[in-house]
Structures are given as structure tokens and as C-alpha cells.
Amino acid sequence: MKKTFSRQYLWKTLLVTLFVAGFISFFFSANANTPFEPKRTQHPLPEQTKNIEQTTTASNPSTKEWQELVVKIRKNGSLGAALDRLKISPATTHAINQLKNSHLLTKVRSGDQLTVWVDKHHQLQKILYPKSQTLSHELVKTENGYRIIEKKKPIDIRTETASGTINGSFYVAAKKAGLSARSIMNLSDIFAWDIDFSRELQVGDTFKVIYETKYLNGKYIGDGSILAAEITRNKGKQTHHAFIVRDEDKVIGYYDENGRNLKKAFLRSPVDYVRITSKYNPKRFHPVLKRTRPHRGVDYGGPQGTPIRATGDGKIVFRGWGKGYGRHVKIKHAGKYTTLYAHFSKFGKYKKGQYVKQGDVIGYMGKTGMVTGVHLHYEFRVNNKHVDPLKVKFPDAQPLAKEYRAEFKKSSSFLLSQLERLDGRTNIVRNFE
Numbered sequence: 001m002k003k004t005f006s007r008q009y010l011w012k013t014l015l016v017t018l019f020v021a022g023f024i025s026f027f028f029s030a031n032a033n034t035p036f037e038p039k040r041t042q043h044p045l046p047e048q049t050k051n052i053e054q055t056t057t058a059s060n061p062s063t064k065e066w067q068e069l070v071v072k073i074r075k076n077g078s079l080g081a082a083l084d085r086l087k088i089s090p091a092t093t094h095a096i097n098q099l100k101n102s103h104l105l106t107k108v109r110s111g112d113q114l115t116v117w118v119d120k121h122h123q124l125q126k127i128l129y130p131k132s133q134t135l136s137h138e139l140v141k142t143e144n145g146y147r148i149i150e151k152k153k154p155i156d157i158r159t160e161t162a163s164g165t166i167n168g169s170f171y172v173a174a175k176k177a178g179l180s181a182r183s184i185m186n187l188s189d190i191f192a193w194d195i196d197f198s199r200e201l202q203v204g205d206t207f208k209v210i211y212e213t214k215y216l217n218g219k220y221i222g223d224g225s226i227l228a229a230e231i232t233r234n235k236g237k238q239t240h241h242a243f244i245v246r247d248e249d250k251v252i253g254y255y256d257e258n259g260r261n262l263k264k265a266f267l268r269s270p271v272d273y274v275r276i277t278s279k280y281n282p283k284r285f286h287p288v289l290k291r292t293r294p295h296r297g298v299d300y301g302g303p304q305g306t307p308i309r310a311t312g313d314g315k316i317v318f319r320g321w322g323k324g325y326g327r328h329v330k331i332k333h334a335g336k337y338t339t340l341y342a343h344f345s346k347f348g349k350y351k352k353g354q355y356v357k358q359g360d361v362i363g364y365m366g367k368t369g370m371v372t373g374v375h376l377h378y379e380f381r382v383n384n385k386h387v388d389p390l391k392v393k394f395p396d397a398q399p400l401a402k403e404y405r406a407e408f409k410k411s412s413s414f415l416l417s418q419l420e421r422l423d424g425r426t427n428i429v430r431n432f433e
């Protein structure tokens with residue numbers, strides 16, 4: 001009895017402690033000098049790497065006696081051939097090939113450059129194989145033979161902001177504010193369901209962005225994720241917000257201040273960079289049949305072979321030939337929605353009965369069936385009745401999963417307060433004060 005009591009007491013104490021600790025850490029993190037500087041600096045070097053290096057230096061106290069050689073992989077070349085040119089013994093190459101992760105070194109491409117260290121007896125001591133700006137594969141010698149390790153350089157993630165007013169094109173204004181082409185593209189993707197950045201933004205519209213930049217050894221190497229953004233249109237009458245939700249490094253999506261998914265259950269169109277050649281028209285004169293026949297879809301023009309994407313998640317319920325449609329695919333989506341895509345030159349990899357995700361390529365533009373030229377014919381049905389895909393109001397995509405909601409409430413209101421501090425007329429504000 002007493003035991004149970006003390007255990008309960010212990011749990012309660014623990015819970016209270018955790019709660020207080022959590023509250024304190026949140027309070028402090030939200031009030032620190034650089035309030036939104038998420039500690040995302042990575043130090044992924046495995047513990048053992050350190051040991052190996054120590055062993056290496058210990059057994060080779062004077063690395064000065066090593067000779068550093070640089071070798072380039074030739075066309076259709078191999079690691080073995082490169083080492084051979086450096087007069088490293090075939091037995092050593094064989095030993096490397098026997099290592100269980102040897103592929104990290106042996107999968108080479110022509111033009112790759114390796115740095116190789118040999119000791120005064122011309123024994124191989126180390127190989128450095130840079131794979132990218134931030135990753136290298138290394139061969140090191142230990143008391144127990146060679147080992148291959150992956151070495152990641154720590155990237156610093158910084159948070160920056162950009163804001164501005166559109167004075168011509170959005171692209172020009174965003175560039176001027178310091179956003180990279182990649183971030184500009186990301187931004188227009190995030191708002192793609194609500195704003196057509198190339199056509200709908202006008203002079204006087206404003207934008208504010210909080211985004212991450214990546215640094216390696218203090219040098220900028222590229223933009224990271226967009227954390228939050230605000231677009232105002234119509235002299236500030238219309239405001240759009242986007243806030244990121246992520247799980248570790250994986251971006252779950254972007255949501256507005258009410259937790260509404262910025263994505264819709266359907267893409268605006270099944271092809272990128274579209275040209276609409278024929279709209280939905282119940283009284284159209286058919287060019288092949290030479291009589292009035294309703295056009296119950298939208299036609300998109302484009303070159304033969306243009307990839308066609310499933311506009312929403314769903315199951316392929318038809319994939320085959322139809323007299324008018326030619327090669328076509330029909331997808332059943334959740335609820336009451338069906339989409340149809342016709343006149344393909346060829347199908348994508350998804351077969352009848354398979355599930356596809358929004359954006360998956362289900363086929364390629366062609367001119368099969370009753371057509372006069374290459375195009376995609378796209379139909380959208382609600383409860384099996386045709387509607388105009390350009391006018392139908394798409395349902396929202398899945399709302400934010402419950403597990404993220406509490407955290408999102410905190411992070412989005414914090415980011416919103418940071419957005420409010422940015423002045424839309426200032427072109428660039430580096431870092432938060």
C-alpha cells in the first residue's frame with residue numbers, strides 16, 4: 001500500500017517537474033535574443049569516427065611523413081585503376097573491395113577527384129572522396145585494417161527575412177529583396193492553390209517571407225525551407241498566410257493561421273505550364289463530328305509527350321481505350337469526385353486498381369481517339385455529373401493531423417508576430433534583432 005502511494009507520488013512529482021521544465025524552456029526559447037533561431041545545426045559525426053581518427057593519429061604520430069596525392073577518375077575508370085596509377089598495391093585495393101561498405105568508395109564517376117595519402121613506405125593511409133559540399137567518404141587506416149566512414153560537415157541553418165512591394169513583376173521584387181530563384185519558386189508553389197503568382201499579383205501587392213539559409217564554414221550555400229509567408233493583395237484587403245509544419249526534417253505542409261491546409265484536394269490543372277485550348281462548353285460545335293456536341297471538359301494544349309498528372313489522390317478505375325477518348329485514364333477520388341484524362345500517347349506506370357498521389361504522372365499527352373491534334377482532354381465529375389474543372393470549388397486537402405496541432409498553434413502565432421514586425425517597405429532585413 002505504502003509502496004503504491006510512493007510510486008504515485010513519484011509519478012506526480014515527475015510530471016510536475018516535466019511540465020515546469022517544459023514551460024520554462026518554452027518561455028526562454030520564445031524570449032531569447034534571437035527568438036527564432038531554431039538550433040538545427042547538425043553534428044552527425046558518429047562517435048566511432050573520432051576514435052578511428054585518434055587511433056590513426058596515435059599509430060602515425062608524424063603525418064608529415066605522409067605524401068598527399070591527387071588522382072582523377074578517368075572515363076569508365078574505377079577506384080582500382082586510379083590507385084593502380086598511384087602505384088598502390090593490388091593487395092590494398094583488394095582489401096578495400098572486401099570491406100562491407102566498399103561501395104562508398106568504389107562507386108566512382110569519371111571526373112571525380114580523390115585525395116590519397118601514402119606513408120614513406122608507400123603504404124596507403126587515407127583516401128578522401130568528396131561527394132558534395134557537405135559530405136565526404138573517407139578511407140582510414142586503423143589497427144584493425146581499413147575502414148570507410150561517411151563524414152558530414154555541419155551545416156548552419158540561419159533564419160532570415162525578406163519583404164517588399166511589387167512594382168512590376170513579383171520575381172523582380174522578390175529577387176531584389178534577396179530571395180533566391182529556388183525560394184521564389186517554393187513560395188509560388190506554397191500559394192499555388194490561392195494565387196497565380198505570374199498573373200494575379202499586381203503593383204502595390206506586398207510580400208513578407210521568413211526563410212532558412214544554409215551556411216557551411218560561414219559561407220552561404222543556399223536557401224532552405226520557407227518557414228512563414230504573407231501576401232497581401234487589393235490594397236491590403238486580402239491577406240494570405242502560410243506557416244510551415246514539419247516533423248524533424250520532413251516538411252509536412254503549409255497551413256494558414258487557422259490550420260487550414262493551403263493545398264487543395266485537387267491541382268488546378270493536370271499539366272504544368274498550360275495553354276487552355278478549349279473550355280467547358282455544353283453547346284460546342286464538335287470539329288470532328290461537325291455537329292453540336294457538348295464539351296464537358298477542358299482541353300489543354302502542349303507538345304506531344306507532356307507529362308499528365310493525377311490532380312488528386314485516388315484509385316485508377318479505368319485505364320484503356322475508348323472510341324472518342326483514345327487512350328484514357330479515369331481516377332476515383334475520396335468522396336464524390338472522379339477525374340478523366342484522355343487522348344494519351346502513352347500511359348504512365350500506374351495500372352488499373354492502383355492508387356496514385358496528387359501529382360503522379362499517369363500518362364503523356366498525345367492525339368489518340370477522336371481528335372484533330374495533340375491535346376489533353378480533362379473532365380471533372382461530382383457525383384458522376386460533369387462540372388467545369390476551371391470553376392468548381394475544390395475541397396481542402398487533409399487538415400493538419402491532430403498530433404501537430406498544439407505545436408502548430410505555438411509556432412504559427414510566434415511566426416505571425418515575427419511577420420508583423422517586418423516592414424513591407426523595407427527591401428531586406430537580415431536576421432531578427
Ligand SMILES: [Zn+2]
Nearest residue numbers: 297298299377
Ligand atoms: Zn476535350
